[in-house]
Amino acid sequence: MSIHEVINPATEEVIDSVEHLDVRGTDEAIERAARAYETWKNVAPAERARIMRDFASALGDAQEELARLEVSNAGHVIGNARWEAGNVRDVVGYYSAAPERLLGDQIPVEGGLNVTFHEPLGVVGVIVPWNFPLPIAGWAIGPALAAGNTVVLKPAELTPLTAMRIGSIAREAGVPEGVLQILPGKGSVVGDRFVTHPAVRKVVFTGSTAVGRRIMAGCASQSKRVTLEMGGKNSNVVFADADVRAAAEAAPGGAFDNAGQDCCARSRILVQESVFDEFMEHLETAVKNFRVGDPNDEDSAMGPLISAGHRDSVLRYIDQGDVAFTGEAPSGPGYWVRPTVLLARSATEPCFSEEIFGPVVSVLRFRDEGEAVELANNTEYGLSGSIWTRDLGRALRVSRGIESGNLSVNSHSSVRYSTPFGGFKQSGLGRELGPHAVEAFTEVKNVFFANNQSTHPESRRQS
Incomplete structure (x- = not known):
């Protein structure tokens, strides 16, 4: 591990120091997340929803603390920082309803019953940028946890403090150990390990287009899912x-x-x-x-x-x-x-x-x-x-x-937690937020139940 100093951009003063994880520490955290996933995915939907509501409430209680931390770490003006802290609370609260509403389909077919399920992916690696470290962390944490995944999150090296506090608030609010972990470190160490570690089933990245392309290329070798939010010239x-x-x-x-x-x-x-x-x-x-x-x-x-x-x-x-x-x-x-x-x-x-x-x-x-x-x-x-x-x-x-x-x-509004957000062309891949964001953290499983095997057309062709 190494020590990284955190600077207040308005004063140029050192306000904190943070330990950066190395590859071994990153692997250990990912392995903890993989073990926690085996339990978290089986938590009853109503109980998972309750835990997330408690988490959202705790984030609300800490809104002013998180806002002040964002001011000193990222240089955001206090009015904006309060909105950002409130947005994290609102996003987690919004997706706390999802565990009990993640519905599959019953599809009419011959010879039996066909249903679909939304299964969680596993461990999700989230890479958060320095420009909006507080809300963008919430945009991935909320839907990923709601779907039954566990999350390892790497904050930006320049602005790690609010994400680290979100992690501690989660534990204080009753989110089980290993379900949400914040891993400070370099992109070339922690971020790259999210891309290469086989237990990480999806990477969510916000940052530059150049880095996003490299992440996408790295994930391709394992057919690993990605959501990318990158540059803009609007x-x-x-x-x-x-x-x-x-x-x-x-x-x-x-x-x-x-x-x-x-x-x-x-x-x-x-x-x-x-x-x-x-x-x-x-x-x-x-x-x-x-x-x-x-x-x-x-x-x-x-x-x-x-x-x-x-x-x-x-x-x-x-x-x-x-x-x-x-x-x-x-x-x-x-x-x-x-x-x-x-x-x-x-x-x-x-x-x-x-x-x-x-x-x-x-x-x-x-x-x-x-x-x-x-x-x-x-x-x-x-x-x-x-x-x-x-x-x-x-x-x-x-x-x-x-x-x-x-x-x-006739406005400049871009982000509402209840509407989808994402870009065309080199601005990204996939969508965050909105009512369907949880589905991006799931696999669709199709299951057919035969009521009479001898009459099922597939069975007849195989006989």
Whole structure:
């Protein structure tokens, strides 16, 4: 094992140190999860549901504690962090109903009775990113446990603290030992072992597209299931018939939430040329009023970036771009970047085509509906996006035309625990959340019961 220091990105101070597991420690945890699975999968549905309700209640009791931990570890502003902590509670609570509602089918067939069952997979390996370590952990934990699986979860090296606390809350709430384990460590050690260990039956990954591809390739050798949520370069499309002022005032929240460190960030704004100047005037006011500051301040809308290295990467894009205007950010300690609006001259510019993952948005004009859809689809990604229009027909046409998994009309909403979430193209594979997420953690088993073997057509062919 090795020791890793955890840094507060708003102050650059060390706030904790965490032991990283090695391969042996990872294997031991996976083996504990495999043993626990043999018991957990046979827990009566009503009892498993009760345990999960108790877990959700305990998460609710710890909401403020988890939120404050997210502020200090990830630099999230306190208002957002409270929502994130509440989201974990809500997700686990939502899926606590699933054990008693994981229904199979009775299919009419000749010669007997045919039924299907949803069987759990076994051990599920979950790899959580640093940008939303708290809610994304819950998105996998909830449905995986509800289906009867056990979970080993690797938090990001930069932001392990909230996931570790979730693990201890689970044990305090009565989740049996070995059913949910948090394994801090390097991706090249713990994450890779999730991919290669035969007892891990599925890997759930959120992170960069490059790493997701490697995980998918590694899992292929064992035909291991994957769910991948990866990058995004999402468009905010503003038509001339929209409420232009409302669209401009909402744009900073859609692009700069979590300092733009969000795969769903609307980091490309497409504005119909006839209202471009009006939109930019309102956008400048909104950006300059977007408050960046101490994440513990209730009035702060944006905190720091996660690390010095990531800050420097974002600043390189800004240095290469045509800056229209910026907001303000603190000076002194912390990994701060001003909210920045760039003018894109074409869809091929790096600022418009590459995922920057910071508080930077690029604005480009378009002529008509067809060009807007073409520009929105001119990316390898397809995770989210927004459409601003008063025309219902246009909203329907454009939402069907844009190749993206999560779209909002006249808003920037991407995530609700009761609706599916996931991407097209290089943004991912599979869906999380929503009513069917539990099924992604199961295998469908088909069983036929013959009522008279001699009359069954399959039996007749074999006689």
